[in-house]
Structures are given as structure tokens and as C-alpha cells.
Amino acid sequence: MEENKETNKTVIVTGGSRGIGAEIVKLLAKEKYNIVLNYNKSESQAKQIQENLLQENIKIEIFRADVSKREEVKKLIKFTLEKFKTIDVLINNAGITSEKLFTETTDEEWNTMINTNLNSVFYCSQEALKEMINKKQGCIINISSIWGVTGGSCEVAYSVAKAGINGLTKALAKEVGLSNIRVNAIAPGIIETEMNSHLSSKEKNEIKEEIPLNKIGMPIDIAKCVKWLIEDEYTTGQIISINGGWYI
Numbered sequence: 230m231e232e233n234k235e236t237n238k239t240v241i242v243t244g245g246s247r248g249i250g251a252e253i254v255k256l257l258a259k260e261k262y263n264i265v266l267n268y269n270k271s272e273s274q275a276k277q278i279q280e281n282l283l284q285e286n287i288k289i290e291i292f293r294a295d296v297s298k299r300e301e302v303k304k305l306i307k308f309t310l311e312k313f314k315t316i317d318v319l320i321n322n323a324g325i326t327s328e329k330l331f332t333e334t335t336d337e338e339w340n341t342m343i344n345t346n347l348n349s350v351f352y353c354s355q356e357a358l359k360e361m362i363n364k365k366q367g368c369i370i371n372i373s374s375i376w377g378v379t380g381g382s383c384e385v386a387y388s389v390a391k392a393g394i395n396g397l398t399k400a401l402a403k404e405v406g407l408s409n410i411r412v413n414a415i416a417p418g419i420i421e422t423e424m425n426s427h428l429s430s431k432e433k434n435e436i437k438e439e440i441p442l443n444k445i446g447m448p449i450d451i452a453k454c455v456k457w458l459i460e461d462e463y464t465t466g467q468i469i470s471i472n473g474g475w476y477i
């Protein structure tokens with residue numbers, strides 16, 4: 230098959246099977262990026278997205294890997310290099326959430342949260358950077374959260390993981406800037422995905438009332454920022470809040 234001429238760039242999207250990640254995949258597909266969609270449990274969704282995009286002549290591969298595990302991340306990176314020979318952009322999007330009182334959070338729940346939401350970013354970035362540093366070019370975008378900036382009640386472990394991502398983003402941006410690699414994070418407010426399916430419409434309306442733009446965000450709001458961050462050349466080390474003004 231012919232390479233995609235328009236950008237000829239390869240992007241990995243972790244957790245690309247649903248929600249924000251799936252929307253990022255679809256938007257970048259329009260820009261003709263070569264895409265590796267990572268998923269863990271949602272194989273049928275991943276296959277459906279791939280099938281749809283293949284019909285539009287997008288070069289898209291899907292790969293199952295639990296990004297909370299170093300060995301599986303290594304396989305994801307190896308697969309990407311075998312398929313597309315390069316990694317230009319890494320979107321660390323995969324994440325989980327859970328609401329629990331801090332005093333009731335078990336070690337296992339804490340570790341799962343940190344492994345999935347923070348260590349995954351460590352593993353994926355470190356493995357992808359080997360290729361990016363060789364090439365002296367790259368772009369890493371981490372999907373953080375408003376709670377990583379402000380802290381979220383009953384979401385201490387999640388907030389810690391996302392705050393960790395913010396620290397990693399700033400420090401790593403300084404470390405790899407000379408290699409022409411940009412590292413940024415996006416901190417969404419509340420976005421309409423399955424992650425918030427536990428909220429009732431009443432609860433969503435109450436949150437909406439607190440948001441100056443008076444609406445819940447959509448995955449496309451985050452995807453558009455990802456696209457902009459990839460194209461931009463002078464932004465690094467930033468945590469970009471996209472939250473309708475919920476936290477300013």
C-alpha cells in the first residue's frame with residue numbers, strides 16, 4: 230500500500246478504542262496520519278474504527294496492549310516500528326477513573342490507578358523516545374485532567390496520577406527540548422464519554438451550571454487541541470486546560 234502522502238507521519242494513540250482517544254484517531258485520520266490505535270479490552274470497537282477508516286484509505290493498525298505494563302508497551306512500540314518504521318507523535322490518552330474515599334482506597338486500587346494513568350505515560354514515553362531522540366524530532370501529548378491541577382474530592386489517586394503527568398510533562402519538556410521533541414499535556418474538564426456514564430443527568434446539569442460556557446465538553450474539543458499541538462512548533466511543557474472555563 231502507498232504511504233500517506235499528506236503528512237507521512239506516524240502517530241500512536243493509546244486507549245484509542247473509545248471516547249476521547251477514538252475521536253483523536255478519527256480527526257487525525259482526516260489529516261492522513263498513519264495511525265496505530267492501541268486498545269486493551271474493547272477489541273470490537275477498535276476493529277470497527279479500523280474497518281471504517283480503511284475504507285477511506287487511511288493507514289491504520291490496531292494493537293492490543295495493556296499500557297500499564299512495560300513489556301506490553303515494548304511490544305506496542307516494536308509493532309509500530311515494524312509497520313511504519315517511525316514514531317512521530319505519541320498521544321498518551323489511555324486512562325481509568327474511580328470514585329472512592331481516600332480513607333477506603335486499598336493498596337491494590339491505588340496501584341492500579343497509578344500504573345494505568347501515570348506509569349503508562351512513563352513506559353510509553355520512554356520507549357517511544359528511543360526512536361524520537363535518534364531522529365531528533367517528536368511530539369508527545371499527554372491527556373491529563375482538571376483534577377491533576379485542582380485536585381478532585383473522592384478521586385485522590387486519580388488526581389495524584391494526573392498531577393504526576395503534569396510534572397512529568399514539564400520536566401521532560403526541558404530534558405528533550407534540545408532533541409527537538411515537544412512534550413505537552415491537555416487537562417480536560419468534563420467531557421461526554423463513558424468515563425462519566427455513572428453521572429445522572431441531574432448531576433451533569435449541576436456541573437453544567439458551574440461551567441461558564443454552560444455545556445459539557447465533547448471529545449472533539451480535545452481532539453482539536455491535539456491536532457493543533459501536533460502542528461505547532463513552539464509550544465512545549467504546557468498543561469492546556471480545556472474545560473469551558475470551569476477552572477480558570
Ligand code: NAP
Binds near residue numbers: 270325375419422
Ligand atoms: P473512556 O471513554 O473510558 O475511554 C478510556 C480509554 O482508555 C479506552 O479506549 C480504554 O481502552 C483505554 N484504556 C484504559 N485502560 C487501558 C490500559 N490499561 N491499556 C490500554 N488502554 C486502556 O475515557 P475517556 O473519557 O475517553 O478518557 C480518555 C482520557 O481522558 C483518560 O486519560 C482520562 O483520564 C482523560 N480525561 C477524561 C475526562 C472526561 O470527562 N471524560 C476528563 C479529564 C480527563 P479499552 O476499552 O480498549 O480497554
